[in-house]
Amino acid sequence: MSKPKVIVIGAGIMGLATAWQLAKKGANVTVLEQSAVPNPVGSSVDDHRLIRYPYGDKPGFVAMVRQAFGAWDEMWADLGERHYHESGTLVFGGPNTPRAKVQADVLATQGIDVEWLSPAQLVRDYPLLMLDDLDGGFRLPTGGTLRCGRIVAALYRHLTFQGMDIRPFTQVKDVDPVTASVTLADGSKLTADKIVIAAGAWLTKLLPDMASRVTPSRQIVIYVRPPAGTADAWRKMPCLLDIDGGNNGFYLVPPTPGTGLKIGDHIFSRQGDPSAERIVAKAEAQAILDKCAGRFRNHGDYRIIEGKACFYTVEPDEKLLIEARDKALILSPCSGHGFKFGSIVGTRAADVVMGAADAEQVRRWATGEAP
Template identity: 45%
Template sequence: MPSALVLGAGIMGLSAAWGLSRAGWSVTLVEQDPVPNPRGASVDDHRLIRHAYGAAAGYMRMVDEAYAAWDLLWADLGEVLHVPTGVLALGESGEGWLAESRAGLAAAGHAFEDLAPGELAARYPMLRPAGGGEAFHMAAGGVLLARRIVAALARHLRRRGVAIEPGRAMAVDPARASLRLADGATRQADLLVLAAGPWAPRLVPGLAGRVVPSRQIVVYLEPPPAWRAAWAAAPMLLDLSEAGGFYAVPPVVGTPLKIGDHRFSRQGDAEDAREAGAAEAEAILALARPRLAGAAAYRVLGARACYYDVTGDERFIVAPLGPHAMVMSGFSGHGFKFAPLLGLAVAREDRSGLAAWAAGEGGPLPG
């Protein structure tokens, strides 16, 4: 049985281990922190899955494949950790991300409904159609319960016989498919998969500069009583203006309402504390207030930072490092939805075309 060594037990490393184990590999997974890792970008209440993708038509096309991979994972886990919500996309004008998403969705035959400002206010009274603006609603899309997914997948892998070992990698040798750990020990296998998130640029030659850590702040809110029922039934909200939009995740299955900035700071260090400062939280609230009716009545429950690994063009890096190693990196804020699909792809015997496909450059994965 071939052996695989996976570094990192975030959603990408766990998904790679899942795909490899299903394909018949003996897998060892090495993680520096507890699993689920409270410092990991994967470990939050939720992540989003949706087809609206601006001009990134390659990733829009991958979403249907991603849904199929999630269905396979749900069958393995014995539970579905996804809440359908639909998508509400907003914009100050019909240009930019909103227009590009409309065009891409229409070309691919995905159904969506345009909403005039008056319709927006009537359907979603907790929102203000700031500046008039434009909007569309899409029934497909939902919330992935990220923290629960990571925990359930780790449990499943252990049941499958995947070894999850503690260890902090200090150096990697792609040619030998090996890791040197902080305690001086080494680990080696037939295949090494590096899925170390924002820590990866320190370890992988050539990745530093292409991928940078990015400190991202999210704020958790309790809506005022008048709007709680509306938010509980709300779709995910994407207001992705480059001038300062935000996203909002509705309070599903007991989670809080969450808002964040879709833009990337491209600043900070993965070792930084995850507590968010008051000024950081206020910057996110300032983005959302123009869209929230009665914004002053919302109660702030907390705020935290997570660290993404970000490329300049927000394209994923899933590429070989020689014949015995691979790197999975640069997943920005939008990689979670594709994790099981990418894990299955890494486990393929034929990985030709994988790098271009994962970068959103083509159609279905070749082969």
């Protein structure tokens, strides 16, 4: 029997991870990417993306994080390179803070224990931060950063070396899920048995009807230089998510060997065009640093080194979307938290395409509602 032919649109983490698994499962894969690989303005680049077990009140996503760690290990083995830096996870709020308590309870249902910290322990262990307003916190030894840009570059090298047909600077202008065919920017057509659409923040340009389901969202991140004498202490810090439910939510990625101290905005802008020029105004970058004013000791001594505008798609309930449409599988597993799942999304998506998994079951799994 001949190998099934699959076209993958998009060479971000979702497209390449699916291509990686499709090839392992015996498909003949062609990847079409409108930009360079890695795409410097794709969602899957930059230095790092967080992976951590705490996931609010959502046990389904906690279980998916465990599955994702397993699939990342499979990827490291295939690549012969490992691009994960473990720094541990710190969650603000003690057992009397409902948000923290719910997270710890959900983790317990998944067999994950946390180490509770009293207010005094919190202040003692994290002197770079002002934490006196909290009733404590908890931490886990697991969690850290996936080196996203390096992962996409390594996957590209690996798959190309294996002989996969990956075509940078090949834009798909039109896709027909019924006939499993695509029309390229030069007017030529390609047909396959199945198509995977992993177009990231550009999805709604390719499938305009998806605009009612997901919204491209421009997000600002900044890299900062910490005050003199604190660099070593910052390198020992865990990843942080400081979400107060209001407008001051931020996440922070500590510096690791070869990467800087990054702060991002947790509020979705739900606006902008991913194809527009990515210029960051000084005031936009400063607004992100200002969100940390109540948390950073010596906040005024932090200096912005760089501001970046990035895009991802947002689903109203922040769900990951994997949906079959005729002979196509549409992947929009994002809402700003999809990278960590890239390895396992690729595995499950490839199973659907190869007929080894039920599309509806995988759709429900991706929403965090089914095992």
